[in-house]
Amino acid sequence: MRIALGIEYDGTAYNGWQRQKVGRGVQELVEKALTQVANHPIEVVCSGRTDTGVHATCQVIHFDTESERAMRSWVLGTNSNLPDDINVCWSKSPGKDFNARYSAVARTYRYLILNRPIRSSLFRHRAWWLHETLDDSSMQDGANHLLGKHDFSAFRAAGCQASTPIREIMELTVSRHGDWISVTIKANAFLQHMVRNIAGALVATGRGDQPAKWIKEILDGRDRTAGGIAAPAHGLTLVRIDYPPAFDIPGAGIPALLPGID
Numbered sequence: 079m080r081i082a083l084g085i086e087y088d089g090t091a092y093n094g095w096q097r098q099k100v101g102r103g104v105q106e107l108v109e110k111a112l113t114q115v116a117n118h119p120i121e122v123v124c125s126g127r128t129d130t131g132v133h134a135t136c137q138v139i140h141f142d143t144e145s146e147r148a149m150r151s152w153v154l155g156t157n158s159n160l161p162d163d164i165n166v167c168w169s170k171s172p173g174k175d176f177n178a179r180y181s182a183v184a185r186t187y188r189y190l191i192l193n194r195p196i197r198s199s200l201f202r203h204r205a206w207w208l209h210e211t212l213d214d215s216s217m218q219d220g221a222n223h224l225l226g227k228h229d230f231s232a233f234r235a236a237g238c239q240a241s242t243p244i245r246e247i248m249e250l251t252v253s254r255h256g257d258w259i260s261v262t263i264k265a266n267a268f269l270q271h272m273v274r275n276i277a278g279a280l281v282a283t284g285r286g287d288q289p290a291k292w293i294k295e296i297l298d299g300r301d302r303t304a305g306g307i308a309a310p311a312h313g314l315t316l317v318r319i320d321y322p323p324a325f326d327i328p329g330a331g332i333p334a335l336l337p338g339i340d
Contacts, residue, residue, distance in 0.1 A: 080171065082325075083169050085104070086137070087104050087164040089130070097109070117198075123179055125319045128314075130310035168328055170328075185260060187268070189274070190261075191313060203312050217290075218252040224297060231277050247264070250262070261273075266323075279293055
């Protein structure tokens, strides 16, 4: 039987999703917890890896098992073996044709910025604090240049192992809610550090360091060294995975990270 789970986690204490030779990955703890419930070793497949310090409100995984458990038992049993910063939100039996990674048609990340003179104690691990006022309209103008299918070499990490830099961004929205700015980006797939590099470049336009058209110049130049700094990892959260309706997968995580931001 193939089981799919929705996983929520605070990535602060972890070296990303993937199982690590040195350090701790979220995957390792999830597999250990599932092994306790299934009474046999479990290996999982995820919808997409997240990097060190990155969070998720909806990481989707699947695994195969011969153990018969109620869907509720997969959730509650696994959670009882997990630390408080990792949580299973739901379980489904989507059938053997479902693959958490390859069945996904889109992934959505949100980058959160706290834009005010005073830092936040509560959100120090959830948002990038920037005290100078950002022009979110200029950031959106820059973001518009990235919509569609492009070669995103200028926004990929030097060590990215993806076979092609071609990705399609379906949505890229910069919105302000009082002191908070959210950058929400939906694409068919992402390159390593792609969202953080985009967020960092957009902040440069928001500060007035660069004009909005600079984003297109970076994109066309395909040179990562010309693209400015990467935004820090702790402001980034994986918030949604989209699948074909036939699988009936609840791909969205928590609907809002903050009141008014959905």
